[in-house]
Amino acid sequence: MFSSLAAAALLITHTTQALRPFQLPSQLVLKTDEAPHNGSAVPGLSPVKYHNNPSNDIFQIESLDMYPNPCLIESYCTVVIHGEFTTSLANTTPHLSFNATSHLPNGREGLVPGEDAFCNWVDIIQDDDNDDTYTQINPPHPDHPGSPSNSILQKSNRKDKLSCPPKKGKAQISATILLLGGYVPEANFTVKVKATEEGREGRTLFDLWTSFELQYKD
Numbered sequence: 001m002f003s004s005l006a007a008a009a010l011l012i013t014h015t016t017q018a019l020r021p022f023q024l025p026s027q028l029v030l031k032t033d034e035a036p037h038n039g040s041a042v043p044g045l046s047p048v049k050y051h052n053n054p055s056n057d058i059f060q061i062e063s064l065d066m067y068p069n070p071c072l073i074e075s076y077c078t079v080v081i082h083g084e085f086t087t088s089l090a091n092t093t094p095h096l097s098f099n100a101t102s103h104l105p106n107g108r109e110g111l112v113p114g115e116d117a118f119c120n121w122v123d124i125i126q127d128d129d130n131d132d133t134y135t136q137i138n139p140p141h142p143d144h145p146g147s148p149s150n151s152i153l154q155k156s157n158r159k160d161k162l163s164c165p166p167k168k169g170k171a172q173i174s175a176t177i178l179l180l181g182g183y184v185p186e187a188n189f190t191v192k193v194k195a196t197e198e199g200r201e202g203r204t205l206f207d208l209w210t211s212f213e214l215q216y217k218d
Contacts, residue, residue: 042208045069046079051192051207058197059171059205060084072217074181081173085205089165094118094205095196102187102214110185118195118205119164122175126163181216189214 039049046066054061061083071077096118102110163171189212195205 039209044081046210047212048208048210051194051209052204054206057204057206058086058089059173059195060086061206064208070212071179071214073179073184073186073214075217076176076178078174078176081206082171083173084170085166085168088168089197089205090167092165092198092202094165095199095202096121096193097196097200098191098193101190102185103190104185104187110187115200122164122173123162124164124166124171124173126166126169126171179214184214186215188212 039051042048042050042061042064044063044065046064046069048064048066059081061081063083064079064081067078067080068075094117095115097115098113100112100114104110190209191211192209194200194207196202197205
C-alpha cells in the first residue's frame with residue numbers, strides 16, 4: 001500500500017532491488033461479494049482512501065502520492081507516503097496483507113490475496129534526529145511525471161538511512177511494483193492494503209483501499 005534518502009541515486013538503486021512484479025493469474029476468476037468501502041481521501045496525489053478511521057493508526061499519514069496516477073500496465077508503479085510513526089516498531093515484525101480484485105468487463109472477477117512481512121515490500125527512510133525539513137527531488141523512474149507538484153520529498157542536510165522495522169518519528173515509505181503485460185488485464189481494480197504491528201491481528205499501522213481503471217501504457 002512509501003522512503004527518504006541522502007541521495008536520489010540511493011533511492012533509485014534500492015527501489016530497483018526491492019522491485020516486485022505483480023501478476024494476476026489468468027485461471028483465478030473467483031466471484032467475490034466484497035464491495036468497496038467508503039472512506040475519506042488520503043491527502044496527496046492518488047485515488048487512495050482510508051478503510052477505517054485513521055486517528056489511532058500507528059503511522060499517521062501526511063501525504064500519499066502514486067506515480068503514475070493512475071498506474072499503467074507494462075509500467076512501473078510507485079507509491080510514496082510521508083508521515084510519522086507514533087511509536088517504535090524496532091522490536092516487532094510488522095505484517096502486510098492485501099487483496100487485489102479485478103472487475104472484468106464480462107462481469108467476472110479475479111481475486112489475488114496476499115500476506116508477507118511488511119519490510120519485504122517497502123523501503124522506509126528515517127533520520128537519526130527526526131528533523132522534518134524536506135527538499136524536492138524528481139521521482140525515481142523515467143515513467144514518472146517530474147513536475148514540482150509530483151516530486152518525491154527528500155530530507156535535507158541530515159544522515160538519512162533505510163530503517164525497517166521503523167522507529168518512532170518522521171518517515172518516508174516507498175514501494176514500487178512492475179505491472180506485467182499479459183498477466184494483468186485491463187479492468188477496474190479494487191486494492192486493499194493493511195499493515196499491522198505484529199501479525200494480522202496486531203495494532204494497525206495503516207488501513208487503505210483504492211479503486212481505479214487499469215489500462216495499458218500508450
